[in-house]
Every structure is written in C-alpha cells, then in structure tokens.
Amino acid sequence: MEPSKNSRRDSTQSQRDTRDPEGAQASRVEAGEAEAIDTTSENVMGSSQRASTHSSARASMDASGSQAREVFDPDIPSQEVLNAKTIDVVLFLLLKYRRQQHTFCKAEILYTVIRGYEDHFTSIFAKASDCLRLTFGLEIVEKNPRVHSYSLVHALGITYDGMRHGFPGVPKTGLVIMVLCIIFIEDNCASEHVLWRVLNNMGLYAGRDHFVYGDPGILVTEHFVQEGYLECRQMAGSNPPIKEYLWGPRAHAETTKMKILKFFASIVKQDPRSYPTRYADALQDEIDRA
Known part of the structure; x- marks a missing residue:
C-alpha cells in the first residue's frame, strides 16, 4: 500500500529530529514549513510522477501463488523514495536559509540528507533546485566546482524575502x-x-x-x-x-x-x-x- 501523505510527512519530520536536536523542539512555524514544502514538492514534481510512485516495484507471487507483494530493487529506488528525498533536501536547505547559513556543499547533502542514494544526487538536487526557485524564489549558485560548494541567493536580484509576512518563516x-x-x-x-x-x-x-x-x-x-x-x-x-x-x-x-x-x-x-x-x-x- 502506498504510504499516505501524512505518514511521509511524519517520517520526514522524524528523520529531521534525529539529525538535528534543535529540530526536535521546532516551533509551529517550522512544522508548517515542513507541510508547505511537502505540498510544494508534490506540486512541482507533478501528478504524472506521483502516479508512477511504484514504477520500480515488481509484483511477485510466493511459491503457492496465494500472495502478491511488492519487491523493490535496492539499486532502483521507487519514485516515492526519490520524491521523499527531494522533500528532505528542500526542507534542509530552507532550514539553512532560516538560520542564515546560506552556504553548503554537496558532501553535506549526501551525508546529512540522502545518504544511501548518492547515485541519484543529480536528479534529486535538480528537482529540489526547481522547487526552491519557482516557489520560494531562491536560487542555488555553485561557488566552487572543485569541491561542489554552493550558495543560496535570492533569484533575479530581488532582495525581499517576506519571511515576516504572510505565512511566517517561509520566503515569499x-x-x-x-x-x-x-x-x-x-x-x-x-x-x-x-x-x-x-x-x-x-x-x-x-x-x-x-x-x-x-x-x-x-x-x-x-x-x-x-x-x-x-x-x-x-x-x-x-x-x-x-x-x-x-x-x-x-x-x-x-x-x-x-x-x-x-x-x-x-x-x-x-x-x-x-x-x-x-x-x-x-x-x-x-x-x-x-
């Protein structure tokens, strides 16, 4: 059975609390931020991708043929898993922006957020970048290609982020x-x-x-x-x-x-x-x- 949106969000929050003790005491704003990112990421990725959530799953029958189950190839994670990892990256980068930590590196994301899915970094990072740019107006700029370090900047030169306006704590x-x-x-x-x-x-x-x-x-x-x-x-x-x-x-x-x-x-x-x-x-x- 496909996990519900709420269960995925709970899983994302649980992972975040484990990685960051401060996150365990996050305010209601941060909880709302997680929900916003979850919904936004789904909107950006599109319904066609969500429809293929289990495209990598293979239905197999047991010896008696009485029970079917999904078997996942560990080398080909489901779209559901990749979407969840994209949400984690967006949440991680928005949290860094909130804390005015505007620089980060590829190794930090690989170790902190998507450990175990290093082979899919390029696609996950590209989707997260699109979500940040289109919805929150934040662009990721590569600072040092040699060490893959990046900065979060406002898109198109706009300096306003509206963090205190509208839904608090989220860039506008x-x-x-x-x-x-x-x-x-x-x-x-x-x-x-x-x-x-x-x-x-x-x-x-x-x-x-x-x-x-x-x-x-x-x-x-x-x-x-x-x-x-x-x-x-x-x-x-x-x-x-x-x-x-x-x-x-x-x-x-x-x-x-x-x-x-x-x-x-x-x-x-x-x-x-x-x-x-x-x-x-x-x-x-x-x-x-x-």
Missing part, C-alpha cells in the same frame, strides 16, 4: 517574481482583474490562506506595494474605479525586464524570443541601463 520572493512576470507580460501594466485571474489559475486567491504565502491579497496589495516592488494606481477613465499595477521603483532597481522574461520563459518552456514584443522591450531596457 517567488511570489514577488511571479507578479512582476505577470505585469511585464501584460505590457508593463496589469489591471487587478487580469492579475488575479492569473493568480487564481495558480491557486492563489485574495482572502484565502495559501500553504506558503498566507493571504496573497495582503501580500500583493499591501506588503509588495509598501516594499516598493509594485505601484498601484487607478486605471484612467474607469468607473467604478479599477486598480492597476505596475513595477515599483525597487523592482526597477533590483532586477531587469530581461531577467524576468527569461524566468517566465523557463516556466512555460519557451524561448524568450517567442515573445517578440516583450523581448524587444527587454532589450531596450538593457540598452537604457548600459
């Missing part, structure tokens, strides 16, 4: 980047209707708590505006009044249209040049900054 940089993407793709100005239509399609609703971001409505309409990433104004000629959003001064100062376009293109798996008008706009922005 990913949502800042996503909103900037939407505004740029919408010709540098998005009405509140367009913005929330896209966010709703991503499962984000104003006034409804999200497992990572808390209430996205408060983040977008209050905190991101207060932090200078967004500018909110009334759409000209709208009656009743309609709000629209543009990049704020901090967004222009910290990132570029080309970085945002490339990030968006990577999500939809397109070449940035597939959006010729936006690409021309981004190129002009690069020239203006030179």
